[in-house]
Amino acid sequence: MSLALSIFLLVFVTELIAWVGKTVLVDFFYALYQRIFDSSRVKQQRELKTEILAAKAELLQTSSQDQFAKWAKLRRKVDKGLADLEKLNLELGSSKSAFSFRFNTGLWMMTTGTQFAIGWWYSRTAVFYLPPGWFGPVTWWLALPFAPAGSVSCAAWQMACRRVIKIGEGAVKEMRVGDLRREYTEEKGGLGKTE
Secondary structure, rough: HHHHHHHHHHHHHHHHHHHHHHHHHHHHHHHHHHHHHHHHHHHHHHHHHHHHHHHHHHHHHOOOOOHHHHHHHHHHHHHHHHHHHHHHHHHHHEEEEHHHHHHHHHHHHHHHHHHHHHHHHOOOOOOOEEOOOOOOOOOHHHOOOOOOOOOHHHHHHHHHHHHHHHHHHHHHHHHHHHHHHHHHHHOOOOOOOOO
């Protein structure tokens, strides 16, 4: 695969991840991780919540004055269940924060870190050469930092790819917003029309 295409795909994946959002990806992959590797604790949490809700419902139906022994027993059961649930929630929360740190680190290494590495490794390599005289003195800037004169460097190509992708993203968002506005006005019977 050519260097230009590799850099473009890497920048595209990085921008796609930024567009979707890292928190969305972390939540999705953490749910998948829990389902595969940590399903017993999630199942235990769900069962504990169900037991607590059932005990609370029974506690609310029991009179503390007429049936004090039963009420006290249910109250201790609810309190113990809440303490166990809080402990389990803390364990799951720390597990999620550790997963989030590892996931974000891996994501950074696969996207931004790889871009830095490619930029450093190919810093003296031309991504492609420009026809002589097309851009005049700007050709010198496109070769920065270390590419041969008259060529486009990795850094300049990454910036150009990122800019084109951002412009494309803005155009897609604007088209989608325009479609939503059109749908909204059609639903409302053409707001703003004079009759």
